[in-house]
Amino acid sequence: MSETENRKRETGAFFQRDRDWHPPAFAPGYKTSVLRSPRKALLSLDNTISEITGPVFGHSMLGELDNDLIHNFAKPGESAIGERIIVHGRVLDERGRPVAGALLEFWQANAGGRYRHKKESYLAPLDPNFGGCGRAITDENGYYGFRTIRPGAYPWPNGVNDWRPAHIHFSVFGHGFAQRLITQMYFEGDPMIWKCPIVGTIPDRRAIEQLIAPLDWANTIPMDARAYKFDIVLRGRRSTFFENRPEGN
Amino acid sequence: MVQDLGYLKETASQTAGPYVHIGLTPNFGGISGVFESDLGSAMVNDETLGPRIAVTGRVIDGAGAPLKDALIEIWQADAAGLYNSPSETRGAADPNFTGWGRSPTSAEDGTFVFETIKPGRVPFKNGRLMAPHISFWIVARGINIGLHTRMYFPDEAAANAEDPLLQRIEHRHRAETLVAGGQSPNYVFDIHLQGEKETVFLDI
């Protein structure tokens, strides 16, 4: 477990979550939240060791194609259909420090907006060469990247005519269980972002803009794939300079 | 003007949506061949120390129906009360116990299942011991930000009575929502999102 040892032992509690920045549990514009939202006040408590700690995911668990959704489900010699893109960026904490060893898992619809799932009923076709899942672990500087196809927009039952803008779902596992986060990445220039009831659960426009990945022309690979940059920020840790010394020592 | 603190804002949460199983438990979701196995599906092996337990349960919505598209993660100490984490400074945890598990709720009846061990006690900030507990995190379609809660054990009444988190719950009957049913080694922890039995969720 050298990856464990290389990581400095961090024992500070995490910054409190800004609950006004995140979507509230009850957001009636997104109808499913009505019956699935806690209605009583959350119990607020500073972190204990149960929240400060978290498991380690080693790079050795990754397969060669885990971060290549164009090929990780495709038959040999074939590839997924769609606009080839690279999504890359950094995982930082609220203090701006890179989060090394963060596990990122992503899933998405295919180029036509169809998910590979038995409950999915959209009439767009499946792509036999596209599964729709992948994962990566950040390096020592917090960097990650993966190859995929740009997902299509799709309709969903909420209002009569609600559509999701093109998006990629991200699950992020940092260093502590309290940092656990699931979010979605959107694409620069998509007018549908501002029509989406799920995006609209987020009360602050700046928080939405933080979910929109810009086209990263500099990192686009000529004759191959365009790049989008998506940085992710996890909760920061308090400094432990003071907290680690019991009174009187 | 004063100096800028320079802090970044945490990335906003978005719902895991109806297809979270594609991303987090793809083999369960019918996508095989991408990852060998689903992460978090095995917490113990033959060498793991401590009494084996099973924790099953459901996540129940405001209409009384179990969620069949949810995903649950748990995190817990080993039998000696140590976390298998770089942030654990009190000693080395059991290398044969991950402490972390992930389970989808089933499409048939919405149950989740964890095969694990009973955790030891870990200290609160002031050194007082907390009662044995398992941390839970719940995501699903319709849940805009992952829900944190804890499961305590029904056969630990004395430890539960002095647990600093349970003591913080103002209405005593609500503390019972965090105590599992069943008995050793088969515990049952139903999580109620709303209603009279709404589980105490944590802003932690």
Ligand SMILES: [Fe+2]
């Ligand atoms: Fe989606």
